[in-house]
Amino acid sequence: MIVPIKGEFEKAIPVLETLQAAGFEAYFVGGSVRDALLGKSVNDVDIATSAFPEEIKKLFNKTVDVGIEHGTVMVLLEGESYEVTTFRTESTYQDYRRPDSVTFVRSLEEDLKRRDLTINAFAMDNEGRIQDFFDGEKDLKQQIIRAVGKPEERFNEDALRMMRAVRFASQLGFHLEADTFYAIVVNAHLLENIAVERIQVEFVKMAMGDYLLQGMEALFTTNLYQYCPGLKHGKLALRRFSLIPAKLKKERHVWALLLYFLGIQNPKEGQAILRHWRLSNKIISDSVQLLELILYRHHLPLNHYIVYRYTPTLIWEAEELLEVIKLPSDKQTAAKLINTIPILERDEIDIDGKAIMNVVNARGGRWLGEAIAMAEKAVVLGAVENDQQAILNWLQKYKYI
Numbered sequence: 001m002i003v004p005i006k007g008e009f010e011k012a013i014p015v016l017e018t019l020q021a022a023g024f025e026a027y028f029v030g031g032s033v034r035d036a037l038l039g040k041s042v043n044d045v046d047i048a049t050s051a052f053p054e055e056i057k058k059l060f061n062k063t064v065d066v067g068i069e070h071g072t073v074m075v076l077l078e079g080e081s082y083e084v085t086t087f088r089t090e091s092t093y094q095d096y097r098r099p100d101s102v103t104f105v106r107s108l109e110e111d112l113k114r115r116d117l118t119i120n121a122f123a124m125d126n127e128g129r130i131q132d133f134f135d136g137e138k139d140l141k142q143q144i145i146r147a148v149g150k151p152e153e154r155f156n157e158d159a160l161r162m163m164r165a166v167r168f169a170s171q172l173g174f175h176l177e178a179d180t181f182y183a184i185v186v187n188a189h190l191l192e193n194i195a196v197e198r199i200q201v202e203f204v205k206m207a208m209g210d211y212l213l214q215g216m217e218a219l220f221t222t223n224l225y226q227y228c229p230g231l232k233h234g235k236l237a238l239r240r241f242s243l244i245p246a247k248l249k250k251e252r253h254v255w256a257l258l259l260y261f262l263g264i265q266n267p268k269e270g271q272a273i274l275r276h277w278r279l280s281n282k283i284i285s286d287s288v289q290l291l292e293l294i295l296y297r298h299h300l301p302l303n304h305y306i307v308y309r310y311t312p313t314l315i316w317e318a319e320e321l322l323e324v325i326k327l328p329s330d331k332q333t334a335a336k337l338i339n340t341i342p343i344l345e346r347d348e349i350d351i352d353g354k355a356i357m358n359v360v361n362a363r364g365g366r367w368l369g370e371a372i373a374m375a376e377k378a379v380v381l382g383a384v385e386n387d388q389q390a391i392l393n394w395l396q397k398y399k400y401i
Contacts, residue, residue, distance in 0.1 A: 001137060003036045003128040008045050015047055015075055015082050016126040018059050024051040025087075025108060027123035027131065034119050037130070037140055038172075047084045048123065050106040056084055070102050087111035090157065109133050116154055116161040117168065118146045143174040151183030159190035162224055163202035170206040170215020176222075184222040191227035196278045199228060207254040208247065216242030229276035230262070237261040246324050252283055253321060256290035260325070267292060286314065293318035294327075302333055304341050308380045312338040342379055342386050349376055351391045359392055360401050371400045 005013065009028060019026035026049040032042045049056065053073050057063045062076035071086035086104045088111055105111065108123055108131060115121040118136040130137070139146050145165050147154045155162050162184045165176060176184070191199065206215045216238055219225045226232045240261045248254055255274055264270045267288050274284045289310055296306070297318065307315050315334055322329035343349055353368050375391045378384045384394040395401045 001130050003124060005128045008042050011080060012045050012082055013126050015077060019049050019051055022059055024049050027125055029123045030120050033122035033124045047082055048087060048111055049084055050087055052086050052104050071104055090114050115148050116164055118148055121148050144177045145169055145174045146177035147180045151180045155183055155187045160194050160198050163199055166215055166218040166224060167202045167206040169218045170209030170211050173211035173214055176218055188223045188227060191224060196229060200277050203228060204251050204254055210247060212244060213242050230273040234262055244324055252286040252290060255287035259291045260294055289314055290318055294321060297322055302337055304337055304380050305377055307337045307341050346376055349379055350386050350388045351375055355388060356401055371395055374400050
């Protein structure tokens, strides 16, 4: 089969041609070739070559050693960057994550043998001709996810490949081939050897896939879910999660709904679970706040103060998530409140501690913080105009100062 050379492939052709002109083989490899075969857009390309790292560096004016011990050199050319990796084979794996050693080779087939799945083991030359040693095209047509060679060997080399297989089931809507499925079931426990950060990346991609139900079904039936943080006893929650009718577009939506389906009511408990996933503080904070909003909206309507406290962005996203999980939402009210809220941040309130202390002729203390907080809430709710004198009058009227 021949694939049209266009887009990112076309821009990278000079890299392949430079390597080929020097007598080396060079190919586009991996996921970009798979996506081109599926008619999907290609955003970046990876290149594999028979040239060794030092040989690559001699051919290009600007390079960066991004992983030279594993054979990868970044080539900078015409404002673009390309990762160029030497054909290689790998030794035994002692930790189910990294090879004990890497050996550079001149054979494309030897290089592709070490890849995880047949649908990721393609190579394509600069004229669009496909090299397919493992019947990957056949598996693409039959919508099958199959490990390259012996599945147990591939998963013992890098146990994360099991999560990748499940992730592709979700992204592509493919099914696990029988031997590959069985090998994951037998070796699922090896996921315990993998850094949580790596598992998390694959889980999020799976949860945001176009075919979530298929991906989640693979996660259940292989028992991989039992080796994900906080999910050992979460099969029912994951089943409910798998029935989400809309594709999730943001990572915080994944975690907020996961916590919701797990039945988490306490924000601190939610934070603890997400910390086990090694998430950033920002993702944890946003996810837990979305959970709080969903739970709040079970019982109460929105108001300006809730919009102010949680920010318009999270308010709107919470209403969208309520729709996703088939609970009553009110986007019309949310939009009205967002558009009419008097202030969005405390810095916007037309009062400060100094102005209040001047009026009451007293030193600051807890009372001052409480007074400003009450003024802030009153302005947000429209109880008083955002004007310094009006706020001072209001504070005095209700005995806050």
